[in-house]
Amino acid sequence: MNSRQQIILQMVIDQGRMSVADLAKKTGVSEVTIRQDLNLLEKKSYLKRAHGYAVPLDSEDVETRMMNNYSLKRHLADFAATLVNDGETIFIENGSCNALLARALAEQKKITLITVSSYIAHLLKDTECEVVLLGGIYQKKSESMVGPLTRQFIQQVHFSKAFIGIDGFLPETGFTSRDMMRADVVNTVLEKGSEAIVLTDSSKFGAMHPYTLGPISRINRVITDDALSEVAGQQLQDSGVQVNIVKQFPIA
Known part of the structure; x- marks a missing residue:
């Protein structure tokens, strides 16, 4: 260099x-x-x-991360949107795939969307979707709310499905996050017992970060792309997680 x-x-x-x-x-x-x-x-x-x-x-900026593999992430988000019904109240955590999912749902479904992401809330400001933005400490780089107040707010709301992002997965560690405060938010969501869905591209599998998201038994489903290795897919299924593979489409 x-x-x-x-x-x-x-x-x-x-x-x-x-x-x-x-x-x-x-x-x-x-x-x-x-x-x-x-x-x-x-x-x-x-x-x-x-x-x-x-x-x-490992940029924390949501818009920056969204631009990486944008087409693939949009396909993942479109598939995830098919799992949500009109009238549902759902939780969407943070991250680029989740932001694309929020936008797809706001355009296609009549739902109530609960989030800790101010980026997602702003993304939907011109839609008819009802958005509940939970408060807390504002984490500026990720544009997300974290901390004890956020945990209390999550405990007081109810939702049928929760879409979360991850930073890593290994069979010996389960799902992991590189940020302690965001991991705390996700774990509070998982404690609610609603259907928990990991929405992520396959690049996160095989990586390990310090903070555990889980245990893995609290994750119901993973939506990812067809670059996921057969070994990782089998490890997830052996842990009781339903795996949905979305095929990548070649760029025309």
């Missing part, structure tokens, strides 16, 4: 997301050169590229 690439990486980490044009302007080189630098940095797993932007790995 040369000095320019080090500067590019640091700017991306500091800002959370930067466009190719902005990087070219700040470094004084062409956009072609920036793209070459980003390709190298992505190949070495320092960052990710997404639709003209560069983002750090």
Whole structure:
């Protein structure tokens, strides 16, 4: 990695997301050169590229994460939406797949949507969907509510289904999160005993993070894509989890 690439990486980490044009302007080189630098940095797993932007790995920004594998995540969200009936009250936690699900449901169904995500609430501001945004400590990067107040609010509301996001899964650890406060929110939701559905792309499987989501017996269903390994799929089913595989569609 040369000095320019080090500067590019640091700017991306500091800002959370930067466009190719902005990087070219700040470094004084062409956009072609920036793209070459980003390709190298992505190949070495320092960052990710997404639709003209560069983002750090494990970005907390929902919109940034949504741009990664957008088409696939939209297909996952569309499938998840078919599991929800008109008139239901559901909980949607946070994350890019869940944000796409919320938007699909608001456009297709008459539901009440409970969430801790201010990003999701804002995404639905022009729809007719009834949105209940629970309060708490505002976690700015993830645009989500966390903490003891959020836990109390969750305990006082009722919903038939809960869609949650994960950061990792291994059979020896179960589902895991990289954020302790968000893990606490998810675990409070799981304690409610409603149908718990993990909505995620397959990239999270095989990764491990510090904070447990579960136990796994509280997860009813996983919706993911067909890049999930047969071994991971079988491990989930052996744990009593129903697995729905959504096929990836090639880009035309």
